[in-house]
Amino acid sequence: MPIIRYRYHYGNTYLKRGGLAERTSALIQDRVRFTYDEGVHILPFRGFTKASRDHSNLPHVALDGVTAITYDPMAMSGWIELPKRPHLAVIYKSCVYLVLDDKGLPVAY
Numbered sequence: 001m002p003i004i005r006y007r008y009h010y011g012n013t014y015l016k017r018g019g020l021a022e023r024t025s026a027l028i029q030d031r032v033r034f035t036y037d038e039g040v041h042i043l044p045f046r047g048f049t050k051a052s053r054d055h056s057n058l059p060h061v062a063l064d065g066v067t068a069i070t071y072d073p074m075a076m077s078g079w080i081e082l083p084k085r086p087h088l089a090v091i092y093k094s095c096v097y098l099v100l101d102d103k104g105l106p107v108a109y
Contacts, residue, residue: 002048002104003075005068006032012067014075017047021075032096034061034089046095051107055090055099062086062109063098069106082106 003016014021019030032045036059049055066087072078087106088099099107 001071001073002100003070003072004066004098004106005070005079006045007065007067008033015045019045032063032089033065034063034096035086036061036091043091044095045098046092047097048100049090049097051088051099051101058090058092061089061091061096063089063096063106066098066106069104071104080105083108085109 001017003014003021006013006015015030015032030044031042033040033042035041041061064086066082067084068079068081070078070080082105086109088109089096090099091097101107
């Protein structure tokens with residue numbers, strides 16, 4: 001199961017499916033910042049979805065602040081650094097889901 005490192009202001013938060021990874025504390029809790037309709041919004045992060053799924057009926061948003069991803073369950077190693085750019089996410093039931101490609105990496109927005 002992937003874990004992402006999410007940058008918010010001056011600190012990092014670690015998020016997995018369902019929200020915060022174990023032993024992670026953050027002022028923003030499991031919330032992430034994204035751009036949609038030329039505005040910045042914040043909603044809870046709830047996990048991942050595959051790019052191969054049909055997301056045509058869901059709002060597509062630009063998720064800012066995802067800096068790395070790992071598949072290590074303890075989030076201690078195996079971090080893959082990601083380029084500084086927004087990544088594609090979708091909104092479903094007022095929660096944000098990061099879209100992953102067939103290699104398990106976030107899709108660029």
